[in-house]
Amino acid sequence: MVNKSALVYDDLMQKIDGEVYKLGTYLPSENQLCELYGISRETGRKALAALAENGYIQKIRGKGSLVIEHRQYEFPVSGIVSYKELAQKLHITTKNVVYDYEPNGTLPVAAFASLGVDLTEAPVTVIKRVRVIDDEPDIIDKDYILKTVVPEVPKRAAEDSLYAYFEDELELEIGYATKEITMEPANAEDRQQLHLDDGAYMAVVRSVTSLTDARAFQFTESRHRADKFRFRDFARRQHNPL
Amino acid sequence: MVNKSALVYDDLMQKIDGEVYKLGTYLPSENQLCELYGISRETGRKALAALAENGYIQKIRGKGSLVIEHRQYEFPVSGIVSYKELAQKLHITTKNVVYDYEPNGTLPVAAFASLGVDLTEAPVTVIKRVRVIDDEPDIIDKDYILKTVVPEVPKRAAEDSLYAYFEDELELEIGYATKEITMEPANAEDRQQLHLDDGAYMAVVRSVTSLTDARAFQFTESRHRADKFRFRDFARRQHNPL
DNA sequence: AATATAAACTTGTTTAGACAAGTTGTCAAA
DNA sequence: TTTGACAACTTGTCTAAACAAGTTTATATT
Numbered sequence: 001m002v003n004k005s006a007l008v009y010d011d012l013m014q015k016i017d018g019e020v021y022k023l024g025t026y027l028p029s030e031n032q033l034c035e036l037y038g039i040s041r042e043t044g045r046k047a048l049a050a051l052a053e054n055g056y057i058q059k060i061r062g063k064g065s066l067v068i069e070h071r072q073y074e075f076p077v078s079g080i081v082s083y084k085e086l087a088q089k090l091h092i093t094t095k096n097v098v099y100d101y102e103p104n105g106t107l108p109v110a111a112f113a114s115l116g117v118d119l120t121e122a123p124v125t126v127i128k129r130v131r132v133i134d135d136e137p138d139i140i141d142k143d144y145i146l147k148t149v150v151p152e153v154p155k156r157a158a159e160d161s162l163y164a165y166f167e168d169e170l171e172l173e174i175g176y177a178t179k180e181i182t183m184e185p186a187n188a189e190d191r192q193q194l195h196l197d198d199g200a201y202m203a204v205v206r207s208v209t210s211l212t213d214a215r216a217f218q219f220t221e222s223r224h225r226a227d228k229f230r231f232r233d234f235a236r237r238q239h240n241p242l
Numbered sequence: 243m244v245n246k247s248a249l250v251y252d253d254l255m256q257k258i259d260g261e262v263y264k265l266g267t268y269l270p271s272e273n274q275l276c277e278l279y280g281i282s283r284e285t286g287r288k289a290l291a292a293l294a295e296n297g298y299i300q301k302i303r304g305k306g307s308l309v310i311e312h313r314q315y316e317f318p319v320s321g322i323v324s325y326k327e328l329a330q331k332l333h334i335t336t337k338n339v340v341y342d343y344e345p346n347g348t349l350p351v352a353a354f355a356s357l358g359v360d361l362t363e364a365p366v367t368v369i370k371r372v373r374v375i376d377d378e379p380d381i382i383d384k385d386y387i388l389k390t391v392v393p394e395v396p397k398r399a400a401e402d403s404l405y406a407y408f409e410d411e412l413e414l415e416i417g418y419a420t421k422e423i424t425m426e427p428a429n430a431e432d433r434q435q436l437h438l439d440d441g442a443y444m445a446v447v448r449s450v451t452s453l454t455d456a457r458a459f460q461f462t463e464s465r466h467r468a469d470k471f472r473f474r475d476f477a478r479r480q481h482n483p484l
Numbered sequence: 485a486a487t488a489t490a491a492a493c494t495t496g497t498t499t500a501g502a503c504a505a506g507t508t509g510t511c512a513a514a
Numbered sequence: 515t516t517t518g519a520c521a522a523c524t525t526g527t528c529t530a531a532a533c534a535a536g537t538t539t540a541t542a543t544t
Contacts, residue, residue, distance in 0.1 A: 003497070029524060040499045045525090053295065058417060058456040061525045062506030066456050069358045071420065114472075116311045174479045175300060178313065181475070183425060183445055183468040201443045201468065203425055214300040214308050226425040226443065230356075233423070233475065237416045245527070271494060282529045287495090303495045304536030 008037050008047035016056050016067055026064035027057065055234035071232060092133060098158050099193065100128035107144050112219050115178055115208050122146055124219075125153040127162070130193050133228075137194045140223040149217035162218075172211055179207035181231060190223055203229035247288035250279050254289060258298050258309055268306035269299065297476035313474060334375060340400050341435065342370035349386050354461050357420055357450050364388055366461075367395040369404075372435050375470075379436045382465040391459035404460075414453055421449035423473060432465055445471035 015021050028036060033044035048065055051057045057065045087094045105126035109119055124144040131139040143162065145153050150170065157165035166172045186200040202223045209218040257263050270278060275286040290307055293299045299307045329336045347368035351361055366386040373381035385404065387395050392412065399407035408414045428442040444465045451460040 005497080031524085042500090043498060046497090048525095055418070055420070058452070058454065059525070060455055060506090062508085063524060065525090068452075068456050069420070071358055116313055176297070176476065176478045178297070178311070179475045179477070181423065181471075181473040183443060183471055199441065201425060210300070210310075212300065213302055214310055229423075229425055231423040231473075233421050234418065235421070236418045247527080273494085284530090285528060288527090290495095301495070302536090304538085305494060307495090 004037070004039055005043045005046035005050075008033065008039065008044060009050050011037075012047060012051060013056060016051075016070070021067050023067050023069060026066055029064055053236070095132035096159060097130045097132060097137075098127065098155065099130060100126065101155055101158060102126040103152065105144070107146075107219060111221060112206060112208060115180055115206060117208060117216070117219070123148070125150070127153065127158045129158065138225050138228045140190060140193055142221040142223075144219040146217045149211070149215055166218075172217075173213075175210050175212035175214065177207050177209040179205055181205050183226070194225055196225070201226040203231075205231075246279070246281055247285045247292075250275065250281065250286060250289035251292050253279075254293060255298060258293075258312070263309050265309050265311060267309055269309065271306055295478070337374035338401060339372045339374060339379075340369065340397065341372055342368065343397055343400060344368040345394065347386070349388075349461060353463060354448060354450060357422055357448060359450060359458070359461070365390070367392070369395065369400045371400065380467050380470045382432065382435055384463040384465075386461040388459045391453070391457055408460075414459075415455075417452050417454035417456065419449050419451040421447055423447050425468070436467055438467070443468040445473075447473075 012021070012027065021027055027033075027048070030041050030044050030048070033039070033047075034041055037044065048057065048059060051065070052059050056067065056070050058068050059065050103125055105124050107117075107119060107122040107124045109117060109122070124146055127141075127143040127145070129141045129143075130137045131141065133139075143158075145162075150166070150172075153162070153165065157169075163174070167174060182204050184202055184204050186194075186196050186202050190196060190202055191198070191200065203226055205220075205222040205224070207220045207222070208216050209220070210216045254263070254269065263269055269275075269290070272283050272286050272290070275281070275289075276283055279286065290299065290301060293307070294301050298309065298312050300310050301307050345367055347366050349359075349361060349364040349366045351359060351364070366388055369383075369385045369387070371383045371385075372379045373383065375381075385400075387404075392408070392414075395404070395407065399411075405416070409416060424446050426444055426446050428436075428438050428444050432438060432444055433440070433442065445468055447462075447464040447466070449462045449464070450458050451462070452458045
């Protein structure tokens with residue numbers, strides 16, 4: 001038996017996406033959710049809080065839970081979703097070309113210094129991939145995976161989906177990621193892999209991904225063609241009541 | 243009397259920032275928090291859930307709440323914080339030059355179409371500002387504020403802080419924002435205001451801000467010098483248990 | 485010494501209930 | 515007609531309790 005509030009969350013989310021509950025209308029009230037799903041009020045409230053946090057609804061006291069404009073899944077996406085999951089959701093045809101694979105590399109620590117990484121000489125598996133969308137190479141992903149956590153990453157996992165390998169095969173639980181977006185001039189490798197001219201700019205997303213036990217294990221540098229890059233974010237205002 | 247869980251959240255957050263609870267150590271257990279603050283367990287858990295959501299801690303079942311690396315406040319920041327709040331937190335000396343102010347403008351809807359805006363010919367107050375950091379103009383902010391929600395925005399509010407005017411004077415409750423980051427070539431206005439060369443690139447952040455009653459009221463286009471732009475984001479992995 | 489068990493901790497989930505506070509509509513009084 | 519009070523809804527906050535499940539430590543057994 002799984003988590004009731006997660007089931008309610010998923011059901012409501014799908015019904016919002018499927019326009020059973022339309023934009024600008026209210027979800028059933030909390031007491032109605034109790035009857036609909038056979039749950040207690042606090043359980044329903046957890047599902048509603050998660051929907052609000054992820055930008056599906058706005059809770060209004062005295063009125064209800066209003067369905068609001070939700071545009072999370074555009075490409076590339078905020079949050080922490082695997083490339084393969086994303087491509088499926090968006091019905092995009094992509095290709096994934098592994099152009100470098102080093103089972104015994106070392107982590108380029110300097111690149112991740114600003115994310116608070118203080119490792120030195122860490123042994124990693126290096127995977128470099130080009131993402132091809134509509135027959136056009138748009139993104140370079142360079143992944144460095146700590147061998148102390150994942151001793152080996154088979155090449156087929158790199159060609160399919162790293163996340164599926166980590167979560168489904170190794171049963172690692174991915175917890176959170178910190179990412180940083182900057183803009184940098186294209187380097188020789190960018191120009192070669194993505195067929196770019198001199199003077200081109202890149203959107204560079206560097207991220208550190210950690211497991212639920214807080215061990216950082218994956219370091220990614222994702223380099224996007226500037227003209228194809230789009231990042232979307234939903235955020236709530238923090239009201240400090242002090 | 244205010245919100246107990248928010249008080250606990252703020253207290254724990256400050257103690258994490260002040261290294262009373264150091265990185266890599268565990269917060270007091272939930273039962274200890276109950277005694278420390280004189281609260282019930284669920285109240286403490288709400289504070290902990292918010293700390294986890296914002297990247298201060300990682301909860302580990304059976305063990306406790308681990309303090310993790312937290313680097314939210316770099317410039318410019320993720321989430322939805324006013325420029326003035328940010329500058330104070332970071333001890334940055336900034337100047338804020340209003341170079342255009344139109345009390346009777348219209349919203350340039352095309353610019354915000356990808357954020358799901360479907361208004362037409364909406365009357366707005368237009369405010370264009372240059373943010374000067376260390377005597378260098380780095381950012382252009384163009385704000386369009388709906389007159390249907392905020393009939394007039396005094397020029398002094400633009401020179402000080404729009405958020406302070408909205409929240410403290412008008413007592414509007416700001417709820418959430420959707421923002422989108424793209425990279426675009428600098429236009430003539432960029433080059434003039436920020437003293438840039440031909441061929442320069444800009445990081446453009448377009449956002450729509452809504453009140454807690456879900457009325458969108460502020461549309462902002464924020465244009466950053468590419469070499470000074472840095473965006474940081476913390477995200478948790480969504481585990482769909484279906 | 486190594487192993488298995490149990491107890492005592494930890495967080496995770498759910499419930500039922502109480503009261504506060506914002507919104508809306510009804511109905512009676514002015 | 516307008517106003518005001520009230521009832522019936524809504525969400526917001528907090529409590530006390532129970533049980534599940536993961537971690538650690540101590541203890542007893544082999």
